Amino acid sequence: MTTTIDRLFDVSDFVTEEERDWQLRAREFAQTRIAPIIDEAFEQRRLPAELLPEVGEFGAFGMYLDGYGLKGASSVAYGLVAMEFEAVDSGFRTALSVQGSLAMGAIYKFGSEEQKQRWLPPMGRGEAIGFFGLTEPQGGSDPNTMLTTARREGDEWVLNGRKRWIGLATVAQLGVIWAKDEEGVVRGFIVPTDTPGFEARAIENKLSMRASLQCEIELTDVRLPADAILPGSKGLSSPFKCLNEARYGIAWGVMGAARSCLEAAVSRSQSREVFGAPIGSKQIIQAKLADMFVEYEKGLLLALHLGRLKDAGRLTYGQISVGKLNNVREAIKIASTCRSILGGDGITSEFPVMRHMANLESVRTYEGTDEVHQLVIGRELTGIAAF
CATH class of the missing domain: 1.20.140.10 (Butyryl-CoA Dehydrogenase, subunit A, domain 3)
Known part of the structure; x- marks a missing residue:
């Protein structure tokens, strides 16, 4: 599976045997499972979401995180996997990133132990898909303009707002939504997608990343339990x-x-x-x-x-x-x-x-x-x- 480019300057000279094994297995998966269908998926404007459980079985979701059934691989190993996925298509590598680095990463870094135990194992296996809801239509590169709000009502949080360019939201079972609390502090919340008031729609008119899934989200009086907040999250x-x-x-x-x-x-x-x-x-x-x-x-x-x-x-x-x-x-x-x-x-x-x-x-x-x-x-x- 060595390419012409590899032979002139082989990255395997600079990585460990374990890291190289991750790369070669990722290359085989990408070339045999993703590559044969990616052109058709691009034409159809469709993320091949049926492959996401296989990525979980492969072990790539959150692979550089420790515990919770995750692989605890090196950051270099993860980079090599990302490279092999994107050698086939940037859109599919994006799905790897949204799930493993953004959604799982937020829960891993800022979640309670109960939240980690509940969500990280099935997300790592690809049995639960997550999204990361930060960007808003008016904000773009400046998330400090965030308009999505979270107010406390008794034992509940109530979220209202909109998000745009959010990967995987229409196929996800949960997401991490970022909102400003009543003091104007940005906090993270785990939002199951079957919660009343949550709506996600795919953005269909893309001329790029067509074999991927980006969405708009509307939150209308989405009510969450008090423990939906990521306790370690505070500020941008x-x-x-x-x-x-x-x-x-x-x-x-x-x-x-x-x-x-x-x-x-x-x-x-x-x-x-x-x-x-x-x-x-x-x-x-x-x-x-x-x-x-x-x-x-x-x-x-x-x-x-x-x-x-x-x-x-x-x-x-x-x-x-x-x-x-x-x-x-x-x-x-x-x-x-x-x-x-x-x-x-x-x-x-x-x-x-x-x-x-x-x-x-x-x-x-x-x-x-x-x-x-x-x-x-x-x-x-x-x-x-x-x-």
Whole structure:
């Protein structure tokens, strides 16, 4: 299962045997279970949700968390799994992130022991699907403008508001909703999706991430028991800690999309002939392939460095922003250049490149736009917030 790209610069030289095993098993799962149906799912604007229980059986949901039946794998192992999933499609890797890094991560970090015992084991097995309800229609990259409210009435919390671009909400059994309490403090709540007043609708008009599921949510006097609140959550720093887990996975995942595009371009350069010779024999094509490969490997080594820092407990917000900003930006450039090498056929579904190009535009936007991460890095460099 070694690819052409692997042979030139093999990541297995830098990871443990266990981490490499996770990667190879993820590659086999992605290539045999996701890849055969992903083009059709993209055309049908459908997340292949029937595969989510298999991801749970595989053990990838919340795989870097300890206890509660979870695998306790390294952050590097998780990154490698994310990369292999996104090598097939960004949308399916997003589902891995929403479930494992955001929904499960919020409960793991801020939930009570009872909440963890109740929800994390079935979520890890893929028997219960969760979502993470932070973004709102008017807020986008500024969650401090949050309008969703949670007020206390006796032994209940009552939630009202709207959320948008929320992954998995229409197929989920529960979600973590972020709302401002009566003191204006952001708190997290576990909301079963069968609660009266909860409504989720899929966003249907996407031209990107079509094989994924993003939703709008309306909360109308949603009544929850007092113990629905995540007791450890207080303030925007709580959801941001979850978002940083997802951003870390993106730094790895997009390198999978870049690799997939590179493999298609290399193969095409060897097989397509123009002016009496394969296009790969032309200096300009080889220069493009070489430049793309260099950026791919730099991005992969950056992700690996971030993973080692994370496993050592030393990864900072600014460093995560470096990974998300650089790797998404370079993956988009790689996909675009590969599309040009493929010529007119590059816009067809015969190759995965145009699908990756479209998906990566969404990845560029969610979990912090380029501009947001530039400002995070700028704040780290100057000590001055320019938000």
